[in-house]
Amino acid sequence: MSSQATDTFDLSGRLILYVGGRHQHVAHLRRLVEERGGGFVHHDGGVEQSMTKLANHLERADAVLFPVGCVSHQAQSKVKDLCRRFEKPFKPLRSTGIGAITQALESLTTN
Template sequence: CCGRACDDTCPSFDLCQKRVLIVGGVERMETLYRSFIERGGGELDYHNGSLQGGTRQLEKCLRRADIILCPVNCNSHGACVKVKNLAKKHHKTFYMLPNGSLSTISRLLGGHEGETS
């Protein structure tokens, strides 16, 4: 990132100084997710998508995030529904992705294309 106040002329504008939460995804790829997000000037929060033990930690992460990504092939139906409901409750931008691949995430964050609510 440019290290200054970003505007739409910044090449990292879509990620610059934004906190991205990935719920689920491929756990062994967390380092790659983090590297991609941080190269764009953002910060990654990662939640494994497990709802065992409650949803308090998921909601805490979600409230802090600017953008929430939820790959549906890596999460249970219950986790996807919970992310969607919490994102709506807290008025957060969220994307349900078909998968947790780095190419899917980079295409989305490169231009904010895809499904959002």
């Protein structure tokens, strides 16, 4: 897959919820999603934000991404359970790298 193809996908207004990750990456991820026509919401996975707030965000989201190495197992389980309940697609990420995130976002546009 060429980088040009990766750069041209359109999220068509989808709201992406990103759970966990590193705080310093959030602004960059927001820009990445918004530049591709999506909306972005972040939840820290229960570190400082309540898990109730996670459910509220997830109910509004069109899809959820979370880096498995940067979010608690409890938060991962909660995300998976809520996604199944609300029938939302979710993408566990093996890496917080831009390539993994871009690939996950692009895969949402082909489903």
